[in-house]
Amino acid sequence: MIRAVFLFLLLMALIGLAGKWTRPRKVGRKSAGPPIATARKCPKCGTYLIGGGPCTCSLPAEDPAKDPKANG
């Protein structure tokens, strides 16, 4: 009877070792790529770009001196 228990334990140990060999240390951890996408930055000024629009530095700057309402 004790021999049967010993054989059972040995079998479980072999199964554990086989499982360790087949997929070593990849259980319980997801390390496939970064968790979030890297933030997109403007190549000119380095501002973080939110959304899909271009950066405000590429747009023509609003000059308050050229506002027609201010002159009239």
Ligand SMILES: [Zn+2]
């Ligand atoms: Zn920019």
